[in-house]
Amino acid sequence: MGTVLNDSDRGRRLLVTGGRVWRESGALLADVLIEGGRVAAVEGGLKPRDGDEVIDASGLDVFPGFLDIHVHAGDRIGPYELADSWASAAQLALRNGITTLFGFVTQRPGETLTEALHRCRARSAGAACEVRFHLTPTRWPWDWSEIETLMGDGFRTFKLYTTYRDAGLFTPYDRLAEAMGQLAPRGGRVLVHCEDEATLAEAARCAVNFRDPFSHALLRPPAAEVAAVQRVVDLAHRTGCPTHVVHVSTAEGASVVAAARAAGAPVSCETAPHYLLLSDDCLRHGDGHRFLCTPPLRGEAVREALVEQVLAGAVDCLATDHCPFRRDDKDAGHGDIRAVPNGLPGVGALVPLTFEALVMRYGMPVARWAAALTCAPARVVGLDGELGVVQPGARGDLVLLARTGPPQPVQASLADVYDPYRGASTSVSVRWVIREGRVVLRPGARHAP
Numbered sequence: 001m002g003t004v005l006n007d008s009d010r011g012r013r014l015l016v017t018g019g020r021v022w023r024e025s026g027a028l029l030a031d032v033l034i035e036g037g038r039v040a041a042v043e044g045g046l047k048p049r050d051g052d053e054v055i056d057a058s059g060l061d062v063f064p065g066f067l068d069i070h071v072h073a074g075d076r077i078g079p080y081e082l083a084d085s086w087a088s089a090a091q092l093a094l095r096n097g098i099t100t101l102f103g104f105v106t107q108r109p110g111e112t113l114t115e116a117l118h119r120c121r122a123r124s125a126g127a128a129c130e131v132r133f134h135l136t137p138t139r140w141p142w143d144w145s146e147i148e149t150l151m152g153d154g155f156r157t158f159k160l161y162t163t164y165r166d167a168g169l170f171t172p173y174d175r176l177a178e179a180m181g182q183l184a185p186r187g188g189r190v191l192v193h194c195e196d197e198a199t200l201a202e203a204a205r206c207a208v209n210f211r212d213p214f215s216h217a218l219l220r221p222p223a224a225e226v227a228a229v230q231r232v233v234d235l236a237h238r239t240g241c242p243t244h245v246v247h248v249s250t251a252e253g254a255s256v257v258a259a260a261r262a263a264g265a266p267v268s269c270e271t272a273p274h275y276l277l278l279s280d281d282c283l284r285h286g287d288g289h290r291f292l293c294t295p296p297l298r299g300e301a302v303r304e305a306l307v308e309q310v311l312a313g314a315v316d317c318l319a320t321d322h323c324p325f326r327r328d329d330k331d332a333g334h335g336d337i338r339a340v341p342n343g344l345p346g347v348g349a350l351v352p353l354t355f356e357a358l359v360m361r362y363g364m365p366v367a368r369w370a371a372a373l374t375c376a377p378a379r380v381v382g383l384d385g386e387l388g389v390v391q392p393g394a395r396g397d398l399v400l401l402a403r404t405g406p407p408q409p410v411q412a413s414l415a416d417v418y419d420p421y422r423g424a425s426t427s428v429s430v431r432w433v434i435r436e437g438r439v440v441l442r443p444g445a446r447h448a449p
């Protein structure tokens, strides 16, 4: 995992000339030389040698390969086999300039965490992107000798849930505190799904019409997220364990993270495109059950306020929580929200639609948008300097993007799913994608060679 190099690549050189090369601090007009799969130089006036492959990037934006650190594919969630395999998710990701995906290894009953990892790796082998994993141990107490071995192999991120008791994923705050206290000195990090079980239980006491998709939003209110985020960032402060809050769906949740970060807590957060682009209005129509996800889509005012938080810098990363259920599985629950699997696809929407919305519509600086897809997620997964940056020594993964092309349809997934962005098109076009110095997508090609 993590390399596509073979012997013939060792001396391979690729020169990308004249592009706007984006870094966290802004853009510079420069050439990028990749040699042996790694960035060798970023400067003006680099001259090709005989045999070098040269790409003219004049007029194009050059970014490090994008990361999506929150993807579900090639897995079964409860009784539902996800619609995307890793092959199909990675194929679409690559077309969109995403060169690294992170999925989740969730330990099943009767299985060690290492066995779970092998199961997931077997299903991601051969994917067109790099696929890496966060780990979810589900047996308490954790087997620390196994965890330490896995951490030694580079698995340092642990995904935990403050909810989902029925699915066997719930971690109470006292156990979360203990795990964080143990992980901190070992160099681990937790990623936490934040919805407070007590607040959810309170919401469930009201009369609920399970036929109405909007009830899902009432059952999982913003207050549940905010309460859990507050508890979890307090634990991060107390234990010193680096903590990343996944799929923040409310402005208040994002601002709690931002305030804790400003106060010195080792915290970060992500939001997903559907919380920025869609609202709970989608739940009010006849096909509302197809838009069910957890946390739920929020009201328009919350959505707008979350966008403001992103523009203000409160949210570190953009990540999809791509969770593609088959049409049949979504529709089987029509008429009873308890029977609808919760999740939305998004891998194909992440890059074009967040660029269109955040940069083109709301004026977010390109460098800040790019950071949320590159260096910020690379930091969360402990791969900063290696991924998410165009600088000498970094992995030679690049995306060359044109901002204005002919409108093209946006497709959230290649699988048989309901697309929450159906009808959307984009003028953003990913022209070239390079993985470890090798061209894997070129203009006009719909598929990697």
Ligand SMILES: [Zn+2]
Residues within 6 Å of the ligand: 070, 072, 321, 323
């Ligand atoms: Zn998820």
